[in-house]
Amino acid sequence: MSGAVVREERQRPPAEELHAAELAQLAARDGAAPRPAGWRLTPRSVLAFVRGDAELGVAPKYVGSRAFVERCVVALATDRGLMLVGEPGTAKSLLSELLAAAISGDSTLTIQGSAATTEDAIAYSWNYALLLAEGPSARALVPAPLHRGMSAGAIVRFEEITRCAIEVQDALLGILSERALAIPELDGDARTLFARRGFNVIATANTRDRGVNEMSAALKRRFSFETVLPIADPQAELELVEREADRRLAVADVPLRTAPELTQALVTACRELRAGRTEDGAALEPLSSAMSTAEVVSVCFAACAQAHWFGAGEVTADHVVTQLAATAAKDDPADVLRLRHYLRRATDGHAGDAWHALDAAAEQLAGP
Ligand SMILES: Nc1ncnc2c1ncn2[C@@H]1O[C@H](COP(=O)(O)OP(=O)(O)O)[C@@H](O)[C@H]1O
Numbered sequence: 001m002s003g004a005v006v007r008e009e010r011q012r013p014p015a016e017e018l019h020a021a022e023l024a025q026l027a028a029r030d031g032a033a034p035r036p037a038g039w040r041l042t043p044r045s046v047l048a049f050v051r052g053d054a055e056l057g058v059a060p061k062y063v064g065s066r067a068f069v070e071r072c073v074v075a076l077a078t079d080r081g082l083m084l085v086g087e088p089g090t091a092k093s094l095l096s097e098l099l100a101a102a103i104s105g106d107s108t109l110t111i112q113g114s115a116a117t118t119e120d121a122i123a124y125s126w127n128y129a130l131l132l133a134e135g136p137s138a139r140a141l142v143p144a145p146l147h148r149g150m151s152a153g154a155i156v157r158f159e160e161i162t163r164c165a166i167e168v169q170d171a172l173l174g175i176l177s178e179r180a181l182a183i184p185e186l187d188g189d190a191r192t193l194f195a196r197r198g199f200n201v202i203a204t205a206n207t208r209d210r211g212v213n214e215m216s217a218a219l220k221r222r223f224s225f226e227t228v229l230p231i232a233d234p235q236a237e238l239e240l241v242e243r244e245a246d247r248r249l250a251v252a253d254v255p256l257r258t259a260p261e262l263t264q265a266l267v268t269a270c271r272e273l274r275a276g277r278t279e280d281g282a283a284l285e286p287l288s289s290a291m292s293t294a295e296v297v298s299v300c301f302a303a304c305a306q307a308h309w310f311g312a313g314e315v316t317a318d319h320v321v322t323q324l325a326a327t328a329a330k331d332d333p334a335d336v337l338r339l340r341h342y343l344r345r346a347t348d349g350h351a352g353d354a355w356h357a358l359d360a361a362a363e364q365l366a367g368p
């Protein structure tokens with residue numbers, strides 16, 4: 001077993017493992033139908049996998065317009081990379097994972113961008129013991145995700161690319177335009193690794209990190225940019241939050257769930273705070289925190305877990321408000337006061353017991 005974690009014990013299996021049955025079913029259905037070279041599935045099946053398709057029995061996953069996902073799929077079939085740009089928590093990472101799983105059957109060729117990311121970590125490095133013993137050789141080369149993706153003809157994910165130094169980002173230039181990686185240390189044919197068909201790059205970037213502007217113009221030209229927006233439809237967001245919280249709570253063996261009216265009020269509150277206006281158009285003091293869908297799911301999950309481990313058998317508005325305040329506080333402590341202010345007035349425009357409970361719970365948040 002050599003230290004490998006048994007499959008059932010993995011905290012979070014990659015998408016291609018989690019949805020292996022759906023991928024196999026779609027591949028069987030595609031048969032020998034034409035598709036871009038190197039792809040496991042046809043573009044139509046990639047779309048069905050990513051968004052879900054009730055007729056085909058494929059579970060919903062990424063919530064977003066069909067036209068948007070189609071554009072992403074098309075971009076990956078061209079000679080440019082795909083750049084997903086958006087606020088934190090809009091499912092950029094999820095979407096890139098689903099696309100890689102559907103197109104290449106592998107979403108794990110992933111580079112996590114940070115200020116500490118080096119060229120070694122994205123393209124290749126060396127096994128120094130072998131390098132010293134034998135000099136540079138194919139055997140001594142340690143491939144990083146780009147090298148592996150180019151050799152295999154697979155999608156490589158580059159997360160948070162704008163957090164990397166510009167020089168590291170620019171290492172992608174030649175790869176995306178020439179579709180080849182120079183390895184000057186090796187001799188003969190081995191000096192150039194030509195990408196196999198099917199290789200492409202999906203990068204993600206947060207609009208809250210400075211950076212997309214600083215990316216070199218040359219690199220920008222090699223990507224198709226797509227902006228990932230928060231979920232437009234309130235009902236779709238509510239369903240996603242319930243589905244996703246439910247899935248995570250089941251994994252965590254927590255049997256409690258928030259009452260539907262409370263979940264609905266939570267989702268509405270976060271949508272209004274995110275938009276800086278109420279559903280009937282009144283302006284609100286906006287929060288610095290994004291209050292993203294991902295955060296709503298986390299609030300729901302944590303409130304249920306807290307109620308389960310420490311409560312009296314029911315998820316209350318107090319549990320929700322405590323978790324909501326913790327989310328709001330992480331970017332700017334003043335957001336807690338803005339949240340309190342919002343919740344204390346929200347009963348004006350919203351009817352129902354859940355809003356009154358949130359109002360009462362908000363009273364305990366530290367306020368003036
Ligand atoms: N449009 C969406 N479709 C599906 N899930 C979403 C959507 N928006 C947010 N989520 C939720 O947010 C979670 C985290 O999103 P993530 O991919 O990490 O966001 P990002 O990379 O944009 O910060 C997802 O796993 C999902 O639970």
Ligand SMILES: [Mg+2]
Nearest residue numbers: 092093159204
């Ligand atoms: Mg992300």
